[in-house]
Amino acid sequence: MAKLLVVYDQPTNKEGFDAHYFGTHIPLAEKLPNVKSVQANRVLGVQNSDLNPYLVVQIEFDNMEELNQNMGSPQGKELTADGKNLMEFISKPPTIMIVD
Amino acid sequence: MAKLLVVYDQPTNKEGFDAHYFGTHIPLAEKLPNVKSVQANRVLGVQNSDLNPYLVVQIEFDNMEELNQNMGSPQGKELTADGKNLMEFISKPPTIMIVD
Numbered sequence: 001m002a003k004l005l006v007v008y009d010q011p012t013n014k015e016g017f018d019a020h021y022f023g024t025h026i027p028l029a030e031k032l033p034n035v036k037s038v039q040a041n042r043v044l045g046v047q048n049s050d051l052n053p054y055l056v057v058q059i060e061f062d063n064m065e066e067l068n069q070n071m072g073s074p075q076g077k078e079l080t081a082d083g084k085n086l087m088e089f090i091s092k093p094p095t096i097m098i099v100d
Numbered sequence: 101m102a103k104l105l106v107v108y109d110q111p112t113n114k115e116g117f118d119a120h121y122f123g124t125h126i127p128l129a130e131k132l133p134n135v136k137s138v139q140a141n142r143v144l145g146v147q148n149s150d151l152n153p154y155l156v157v158q159i160e161f162d163n164m165e166e167l168n169q170n171m172g173s174p175q176g177k178e179l180t181a182d183g184k185n186l187m188e189f190i191s192k193p194p195t196i197m198i199v200d
Contacts, residue, residue: 001139041101041199044164044200045197046196047196048192048193048196049195095147096146096147096148098143098144098145099141100141100144
């Protein structure tokens with residue numbers, strides 16, 4: 001399984017972030033062709049970090065080839081473009097990790 | 101689903117880390133009572149971070165109550181204790197996030 005892991009720090013505007021994230025951004029992620037799953041989880045606790053994470057999102061694909069194809073698709077580009085709209089509610093871009 | 105997400109930075113000794121991690125630490129995590137899944141994934145790329153992550157591990161439970169009970173069990177304590185053995189191969193403790 002190849003995954004995109006996206007870690008958002010505490011938003012500057014939680015209500016605005018949540019509304020846009022769950023109302024618009026997650027539905028766009030779920031439209032990625034051949035995406036296996038999209039999971040968003042609230043961070044309840046953190047150890048050994050200077051970060052103050054708020055939300056961890058995992059987008060799963062069968063393999064790295066699928067991940068790359070998906071992110072390069074029109075739907076992937078729409079998702080990436082919408083990420084910029086989230087910047088209104090956060091003070092820095094999320095940490096993104098590609099794992100396999 | 102409640103999850104423990106553990107992010108290890110690049111080890112100072114990769115061979116030693118991998119041998120202990122996959123040979124001892126993961127099998128201990130898999131012995132946790134009622135654990136749903138244990139997944140370890142290599143980090144292939146990272147964006148928007150000062151970190152240099154190496155491995156992301158996800159330990160899944162049905163809910164937070166199960167997570168807390170599991171980590172407090174004898175098997176959970178053995179897993180935590182074994183984490184100290186990994187410090188020989190890494191320069192700092194991993195970031196641990198509890199998410200739900």
